[in-house]
Amino acid sequence: MKLRALLSVTDKTGIVSLAQGLQELGYELLSTGGTAQALRTSGLPVTEVGELTGFGEMLDGRVKTLHPAVHAGLLADLNNPDHVRQLADSGLQSIQVLVINLYQFEKTVQGPHTFEAAIESIDIGGPAMIRAAAKNAAHVAVVTDPADYDDVLAAARTSSLASLRPSLQAKAFRHTAYYDSIIAEYLSDRLGDSPFQPTLVRGSRLRQRLRYGENPHQEAALYQSPLAEAGLAHGQQLWGKELSYNNLLDGDAAWELVSDLPPGSCAIIKHGNPCGAALGSSLGESYRLARQSDPISAFGGIAAFHGELDEEGALAATEKGNFLEVVLADGFTPAALEVFQSRSGWGHDVRLVCVQVSPRKADLNIRAIRGGWLVQSGDELPEHEWTVASQRTPTDDEWAALRFQWAIVAHVKSNAIVVGGPQAMYGCGAGQMNRVQSVRLALEQAGDRAPGAVLASDAFFPFPDSIETAAQAGIRAVVQPGGSKKDPDVIAAADALGLAMVLTGVRRFRH
Numbered sequence: 001m002k003l004r005a006l007l008s009v010t011d012k013t014g015i016v017s018l019a020q021g022l023q024e025l026g027y028e029l030l031s032t033g034g035t036a037q038a039l040r041t042s043g044l045p046v047t048e049v050g051e052l053t054g055f056g057e058m059l060d061g062r063v064k065t066l067h068p069a070v071h072a073g074l075l076a077d078l079n080n081p082d083h084v085r086q087l088a089d090s091g092l093q094s095i096q097v098l099v100i101n102l103y104q105f106e107k108t109v110q111g112p113h114t115f116e117a118a119i120e121s122i123d124i125g126g127p128a129m130i131r132a133a134a135k136n137a138a139h140v141a142v143v144t145d146p147a148d149y150d151d152v153l154a155a156a157r158t159s160s161l162a163s164l165r166p167s168l169q170a171k172a173f174r175h176t177a178y179y180d181s182i183i184a185e186y187l188s189d190r191l192g193d194s195p196f197q198p199t200l201v202r203g204s205r206l207r208q209r210l211r212y213g214e215n216p217h218q219e220a221a222l223y224q225s226p227l228a229e230a231g232l233a234h235g236q237q238l239w240g241k242e243l244s245y246n247n248l249l250d251g252d253a254a255w256e257l258v259s260d261l262p263p264g265s266c267a268i269i270k271h272g273n274p275c276g277a278a279l280g281s282s283l284g285e286s287y288r289l290a291r292q293s294d295p296i297s298a299f300g301g302i303a304a305f306h307g308e309l310d311e312e313g314a315l316a317a318t319e320k321g322n323f324l325e326v327v328l329a330d331g332f333t334p335a336a337l338e339v340f341q342s343r344s345g346w347g348h349d350v351r352l353v354c355v356q357v358s359p360r361k362a363d364l365n366i367r368a369i370r371g372g373w374l375v376q377s378g379d380e381l382p383e384h385e386w387t388v389a390s391q392r393t394p395t396d397d398e399w400a401a402l403r404f405q406w407a408i409v410a411h412v413k414s415n416a417i418v419v420g421g422p423q424a425m426y427g428c429g430a431g432q433m434n435r436v437q438s439v440r441l442a443l444e445q446a447g448d449r450a451p452g453a454v455l456a457s458d459a460f461f462p463f464p465d466s467i468e469t470a471a472q473a474g475i476r477a478v479v480q481p482g483g484s485k486k487d488p489d490v491i492a493a494a495d496a497l498g499l500a501m502v503l504t505g506v507r508r509f510r511h
Helices: 015-024 033-041 049-053 068-075 081-089 105-110 115-120 125-135 146-157 161-191 245-259 283-293 311-317 334-342 396-409 435-449 465-472 487-497
Strands: 004-008 028-031 097-100 141-143 205-210 220-224 236-239 265-270 273-279 301-309 324-332 351-354 365-369 372-376 417-420 425-429 454-457 477-480 500-503
Touching (some): 004 015, 004 033, 004 068, 004 125, 015 097, 015 146, 028 033, 028 049, 049 068, 068 081, 068 125, 097 125, 097 146, 105 115, 105 161, 125 161, 141 146, 141 161, 146 161, 236 334, 245 265, 245 324, 265 283, 273 396, 283 301, 283 311, 283 425, 301 311, 311 324, 311 334, 396 454, 396 477, 417 435, 425 435, 435 454, 435 465, 465 487, 487 500
Parallel strands (some): 004 028, 004 097, 097 141, 301 324, 324 351
Antiparallel strands (some): 205 220, 236 351, 265 273, 265 301, 365 372, 417 425
């Protein structure tokens, strides 16, 4: 039986070396267009697919490999005498190796492009050949990744290519599934379709394997969404040790929070919850104000800065007695990088990551449960008019503080309470099973800064006890969604104690 390999690639990395090796092993080289030209330029003999099919390319190249001479050669079950007979009767031959990668749709839509260019970047013949060869992996090796070329050639040289075919088969179907998922997501986004379709399709690409997951016995990896505008998964690490799974979880929480705060803000996260957030006159002051909320928890935490971190900010973040695992920012000045890299005890440990700022987009939140996934839209704050429910209206300073703390409380695990002023969070109560306990924790952390501060709650108060506790500590204004059957009692308690109370009408749970 004559050995034949069909090579048709957009990414021509390593293709000449692979083709030379296959040709030396006796494979006849079949190819298309640009790939054929690249092989001929290297002095390799090539049979163009048009010669094989007797039919040239047409429709501007949309049709060139969709022909029985190609697909029968890829799909023939050579253990089936009837298939072998049909090939012979038709004057066709089998193809043992298919080397292929697809039109670069992903690359096209990631940059400036027209819709027409996107459509022309959708490969048709390529996926059809991949699926045909992968279906017939008992007889065909389908190679879709240049990283596999050396292994394929080594196996071909030792007559052990059959042992690779099952893994190449699975990889081929992953390749086409990913390719189609990107196209489907792009087209759906362009139409503004609801993401809640009968099938959930989200393509993602491996960025890096991680040392381990939440715990050392768990495996983990970071995948990127190729059509996402920005986010930590697309961040550029400039310095430091490899990011861990927990670094990435907390880093994402920090970046999401600081992105909801004004430029110049700083947020510090520890174990998924804010232990500080503030807006000062500089990034350095913002960091110091944020750290003041809970210096003990801030040690070993993750800080995110809304802006390019300068030398003054870096000096603040590296003051004596302080340590951060990760620092995120829109950018780092050369002087800031020098501070982190030169500080004793910091240079080998701190991870510095530059994360692109982009317009907020309501991405899907996807969470795995056993046997499936829970999917919801992003928690982008809907436009909703706030109402003053109390007899007393907040002062201007209280309004500013209420809005600042409301932005923070959405990033705290429920039941969530934050206490603070117009520039900084003073205390945080997170993840408690009852709301009044979260209030107590936030007030305890705020300490002597609680008198005159405001309080934000991610959900309604079921009883007046939280308001009474807050008032005893000196809280002057409260923002909460409202919606409890006990709202009249809660509002009456606020009035009796002289507190201003604002209802947002929007709940901000984070489980």
